[in-house]
Structure formats: structure tokens, C-alpha cells
Amino acid sequence: MKRVAGLVVLGGLFALVQTVVWPHLVGWQVKPDLILVLAIYIGLTERQFSGTLLVLLLGSCLDAVSGNQPGLHAIILLSALYSVYLLGSRLNTENLLLLHILVAWATLLQAVLLIVLGPFADLAGLWREVLPILVPQLLLNVIAAALLLRLAPWLARRLAPGSVLPWLNRLERGHGA
Numbered sequence: 626m627k628r629v630a631g632l633v634v635l636g637g638l639f640a641l642v643q644t645v646v647w648p649h650l651v652g653w654q655v656k657p658d659l660i661l662v663l664a665i666y667i668g669l670t671e672r673q674f675s676g677t678l679l680v681l682l683l684g685s686c687l688d689a690v691s692g693n694q695p696g697l698h699a700i701i702l703l704s705a706l707y708s709v710y711l712l713g714s715r716l717n718t719e720n721l722l723l724l725h726i727l728v729a730w731a732t733l734l735q736a737v738l739l740i741v742l743g744p745f746a747d748l749a750g751l752w753r754e755v756l757p758i759l760v761p762q763l764l765l766n767v768i769a770a771a772l773l774l775r776l777a778p779w780l781a782r783r784l785a786p787g788s789v790l791p792w793l794n795r796l797e798r799g800h801g802a
Contacts, residue, residue: 629675636663636683644691655761657769660687661735664702665727665770668709669718680706701738705731721774728770732763 639659647656660683667676684699691698709727716723736755743751 629679632663632667632671632679633682636660636679637686639663640683640687640690644687655758655765657765658732658735658762659769659773660684660698660702661705661731662728662766662770662773664706665709665724665731668706669713669724669727673710676706676710677703697739697742700742701735704738705734708734724774725767725770728766729763732766733759736762 639662643656643659647653664680664683667679671679680702681699684702685696687698687702688695708730712727712730736759739755740752743755
């Protein structure tokens, strides 16, 4: 229960950073999609039912905060989550490089779904905005995933000492180095 509450709080913090803090401080149109990175992490570490509910909650909250097309982010995040569940059943989910690859995959999937679902949300010209920023978005998302993986052990020691989160023990020991 603590893990789920922690993931919800982290999702709220990520939504705040990507919708309010990043545009105000940096001013770029392209911003790291931290909620997408969190959805991939949830897909690799949580069971299907609880992961689905978490990502649905995060997507709905993101729709409420940053969009006027209700359900669009929730559908995209759930699609990314289920693609992780499908791929994760066939891959070694303990490999840290897999998170980076899946974040890149989910970014591409997000772009395709925005282009395909855009006309249904009265966003017919959305492809003109999505395609030019696709490569920077992909790079920012992968860099954000790498930074979050590096910061996770430090944050866990400071904020939740004694808690056990998947992958953190391997990160602290330099697993695979």
C-alpha cells in the first residue's frame, strides 16, 4: 500500500513538474514526459490490475491538469502500459536497459496515437506539432528515464529509508557494471 501511495504522490509531482515547472523555468515546447516514464516503470514492476488502475488514475489526473481532451492521455498511457505488459512477458524485465528501450518505444507509440486519435478529439492538425518535436521528445524522455534511475536510490534512502523498491538494490551495488 505504501508503494502505491508513493507512486501516486510521485505521479502528482511528475505531473506538476511537466505541466507547470518545466515550461515556466525552461520555456521549451518540448518537455520530458515523466508520467510516461512512470507508466513504463509501473508496467515493469506492478501487477496488471494495480498497474492499470494506477496508470488510469495518473492519465486522468494528467488530462484534468494539462488538457482539454478528456481521456486522451489516459488512453495513450494505458496503451503504453499494455504494450509493456505484452513485451515484458517475453523479455528480461530485470535489465535496466530495457526501461530505456521501452521509454523510446512508448514515446513513438504516443506520437502515433496522438496523430491517429487527434482527429477524434478535434485536433485534426496535431501531426504538424507532433512530428517536428518527435526526436527531441524521444531524447528527453530517455534522458529523463536515465536521470530518474540514477536519482531513485538516493531519493529512496532520503525519503523512505528501509523501503524496498524494485531495481534499487541492483542500482546501489552497481549491478551489471
